[in-house]
Amino acid sequence: MKIGILGAGQLGRMLALAGYPLDFDFVFLDPAAEACAAPLGDHLHADYTDEAVLAQFCDACELATYEFENVPAKVAEFVAARVPMYPPPKALGAGQDRLGEKRMFDALKIPVPRYMPVAAREALDLAVRNIGLPCVLKTRRMGYDGKGQAVLRTEADLDAAWEKLAGQPLICEAFVPFERELSCLAVRGRDGTMVFYPVVENVHHDGILRVSTPRQDDPLQAEAETHTRRVAEHLDYVGVLAFEFFVADGKLYGNEIAPRVHNSGHWTIEGAEISQFENHLRAIAGLPLGSTALRGPSLMFNFIGDAPPTTALAAIPGVHVHLYGKAPKPQRKVGHATITAASEAELLERRALLEALIPPSSS
Amino acid sequence: MKIGILGAGQLGRMLALAGYPLDFDFVFLDPAAEACAAPLGDHLHADYTDEAVLAQFCDACELATYEFENVPAKVAEFVAARVPMYPPPKALGAGQDRLGEKRMFDALKIPVPRYMPVAAREALDLAVRNIGLPCVLKTRRMGYDGKGQAVLRTEADLDAAWEKLAGQPLICEAFVPFERELSCLAVRGRDGTMVFYPVVENVHHDGILRVSTPRQDDPLQAEAETHTRRVAEHLDYVGVLAFEFFVADGKLYGNEIAPRVHNSGHWTIEGAEISQFENHLRAIAGLPLGSTALRGPSLMFNFIGDAPPTTALAAIPGVHVHLYGKAPKPQRKVGHATITAASEAELLERRALLEALIPPSSS
Numbered sequence: 001m002k003i004g005i006l007g008a009g010q011l012g013r014m015l016a017l018a019g020y021p022l023d024f025d026f027v028f029l030d031p032a033a034e035a036c037a038a039p040l041g042d043h044l045h046a047d048y049t050d051e052a053v054l055a056q057f058c059d060a061c062e063l064a065t066y067e068f069e070n071v072p073a074k075v076a077e078f079v080a081a082r083v084p085m086y087p088p089p090k091a092l093g094a095g096q097d098r099l100g101e102k103r104m105f106d107a108l109k110i111p112v113p114r115y116m117p118v119a120a121r122e123a124l125d126l127a128v129r130n131i132g133l134p135c136v137l138k139t140r141r142m143g144y145d146g147k148g149q150a151v152l153r154t155e156a157d158l159d160a161a162w163e164k165l166a167g168q169p170l171i172c173e174a175f176v177p178f179e180r181e182l183s184c185l186a187v188r189g190r191d192g193t194m195v196f197y198p199v200v201e202n203v204h205h206d207g208i209l210r211v212s213t214p215r216q217d218d219p220l221q222a223e224a225e226t227h228t229r230r231v232a233e234h235l236d237y238v239g240v241l242a243f244e245f246f247v248a249d250g251k252l253y254g255n256e257i258a259p260r261v262h263n264s265g266h267w268t269i270e271g272a273e274i275s276q277f278e279n280h281l282r283a284i285a286g287l288p289l290g291s292t293a294l295r296g297p298s299l300m301f302n303f304i305g306d307a308p309p310t311t312a313l314a315a316i317p318g319v320h321v322h323l324y325g326k327a328p329k330p331q332r333k334v335g336h337a338t339i340t341a342a343s344e345a346e347l348l349e350r351r352a353l354l355e356a357l358i359p360p361s362s363s
Numbered sequence: 364m365k366i367g368i369l370g371a372g373q374l375g376r377m378l379a380l381a382g383y384p385l386d387f388d389f390v391f392l393d394p395a396a397e398a399c400a401a402p403l404g405d406h407l408h409a410d411y412t413d414e415a416v417l418a419q420f421c422d423a424c425e426l427a428t429y430e431f432e433n434v435p436a437k438v439a440e441f442v443a444a445r446v447p448m449y450p451p452p453k454a455l456g457a458g459q460d461r462l463g464e465k466r467m468f469d470a471l472k473i474p475v476p477r478y479m480p481v482a483a484r485e486a487l488d489l490a491v492r493n494i495g496l497p498c499v500l501k502t503r504r505m506g507y508d509g510k511g512q513a514v515l516r517t518e519a520d521l522d523a524a525w526e527k528l529a530g531q532p533l534i535c536e537a538f539v540p541f542e543r544e545l546s547c548l549a550v551r552g553r554d555g556t557m558v559f560y561p562v563v564e565n566v567h568h569d570g571i572l573r574v575s576t577p578r579q580d581d582p583l584q585a586e587a588e589t590h591t592r593r594v595a596e597h598l599d600y601v602g603v604l605a606f607e608f609f610v611a612d613g614k615l616y617g618n619e620i621a622p623r624v625h626n627s628g629h630w631t632i633e634g635a636e637i638s639q640f641e642n643h644l645r646a647i648a649g650l651p652l653g654s655t656a657l658r659g660p661s662l663m664f665n666f667i668g669d670a671p672p673t674t675a676l677a678a679i680p681g682v683h684v685h686l687y688g689k690a691p692k693p694q695r696k697v698g699h700a701t702i703t704a705a706s707e708a709e710l711l712e713r714r715a716l717l718e719a720l721i722p723p724s725s726s
Binding site: 020021023025039040041273274282286287288290295310311314315318320321322323324325335340 | 687
């Protein structure tokens with residue numbers, strides 16, 4: 001069966017690597033000439049809104065999915081009208097607007113930081129008065145990896161933030177003095193069956209995910225699953241859904257969802273029985289979902305900007321190298337490593353060996 | 364770095380799947396239009412002896428290897444003269460002629476079943492008198508999966524065997540009443556460093572490998588490593604080398620080598636820290652070799668002729684499905700499953716669930 005993927009970045013690349021063993025083939029649509037999944041399938045090189053190419057994409061595949069959450073809604077609807085597409089377009093829409101997303105969490109009784117939409121300069125003053133400082137002004141759309149955000153610590157920060165972000169729909173959110181950032185990765189099958197990976201503790205660096213560590217038997221596992229299940233069922237979701245939370249006072253606050261395989265789930269390739277990539281494909285293809293159990297202690301370390309030499313990485317026991325075939329560039333995710341170990345202590349030792357290879361400027 | 368692979372069957376496919384995460388790209392040369400590794404790289408579709416295409420293959424890659432041991436010697440030499448090629452052509456030659464192979468084992472003091480070359484009908488009589496019955500008449504070249512062999516149990520079998528196989532160089536070997544068949548998978552780096560996977564116990568069915576089970580702490584591990592190291596060093600080997608043995612009276616007898624990744628090592632994808640495919644690529648690319656340690660109990664089960672429905676396979680816990688994208692055909696290896704489990708008992712339970720899906724005619 002040929003599966004069509006909107007987007008051909010590293011997520012598409014890892015989906016394809018997981019999919020060939022299940023006898024799937026792939027066609028990608030991506031406007032980038034150098035899209036890094038392209039060598040792993042047919043690459044339709046065009047803008048997402050090019051309807052002639054979109055029609056060709058739909059003709060070429062029996063089933064469609066996406067690896068990029070900013071696929072325009074009308075593109076998703078065009079595809080979904082022609083070929084089964086999972087997750088459904090409404091899930092894509094739900095994660096694209098931070099305001100709609102927060103309102104959905106509210107409606108589903110999932111705690112969220114206080115928030116207010118901001119459409120004008122006066123509305124920002126009002127929001128800050130209501131929410132209190134510190135708070136965060138964010139674009140409602142197209143934000144990722146810390147882009148499209150400004151932290152407001154004092155009244156003096158408001159003008160600069162407004163100048164940086166005005167002109168697009170904005171939302172102001174309370175700044176959560178979080179203890180931890182957790183994500184919950186769920187997989188939901190076409191028949192509504194759900195499985196959950198152990199929650200993942202995430203550490204960001206300059207707004208970009210740096211380290212993800214799965215936590216076996218975390219006290220917040222059940223609560224994270226309850227929230228994530230509620231969103232998935234609300235959206236008639238099929239596939240892998242990632243839900244990112246802040247933990248404050250030992251409680252979860254919903255931050256955002258991603259309707260796709262997620263960077264905080266890359267450790268599952270070696271760290272879990274069945275990876276998020278295989279489970280996403282199993283879900284959308286209507287196959288039974290695979291075990292999400294941990295195989296042992298593991299963590300994922302992102303390579304941002306550039307990766308250390310493979311020779312050095314491959315010399316560290318338990319390090320599994322995943323390079324995406326992308327040219328080095330500041331702030332760009334060019335690869336990751338999963339570290340596996342027999343014990344938590346060994347995992348930390350191996351992590352230290354890996355971190356010693358990262359230049360201080362980007363560590 | 365682009366790696367050229369002579370052959371684009373399932374071994375090439377699994378090499379490519381292991382290689383993309385290390386940022387390798389692939390070009391394959393294979394005469395089959397439907398070669399199953401083709402979607403995972405550039406496919407030069409031509410006969411191995413087509414020198415124009417061979418030159419194109421060499422121009423396209425920085426490093427070459429092969430996944431098919433019957434690549435003609437002069438093809439290997441053509442490539443090796445233009446681009447670094449591992450394993451070296453002499454390793455390819457060593458495994459292509461059963462007589463030369465046995466003589467090499469003899470010279471390296473590796474015990475082998477008694478054997479004699481057979482060039483004429485009278486030589487067969489002589490060989491049978493010397494070796495005794497039962498024995499096996501085999502073609503010296505191009506035999507695999509039990510093809511090109513005839514077992515001689517009584518004098519009455521000689522004429523039929525001669526009729527079946529005459530016309531090509533033959534060898535007669537003593538039939539070893541073996542207790543077990545073991546293989547040893549070694550990896551040798553460019554610098555001569557060697558690592559060994561735990562020996563694998565193999566069960567064949569109609570001459571075709573059916574089940575491979577790695578054996579932790581097998582009493583014959585050290586002896587198998589000694590023999591395999593001797594062959595690898597003799598051949599200036601680089602890459603994964605498989606050595607198949609018979610076990611009789613608790614002792615190893617050398618049967619044959621394969622100068623490539625091997626079906627009895629497919630369990631390493633999920634069952635070992637670093638798979639045979641990744642370790643082959645690490646070795647030929649001059650990277651440090653990865654750990655060959657077991658991750659837990661595992662075994663590999665081959666799908667021959669056809670595979671059970673993926674839906675049924677995916678429903679069994681611990682089953683990892685590997686389909687090769689090949690059309691069903693009697694005797695054809697179309698895929699395999701690795702089974703992983705937390706204990707030997709659980710492994711056997713899961714194996715029973717898998718075997719229940721195999722039609723009795725091919726089980």
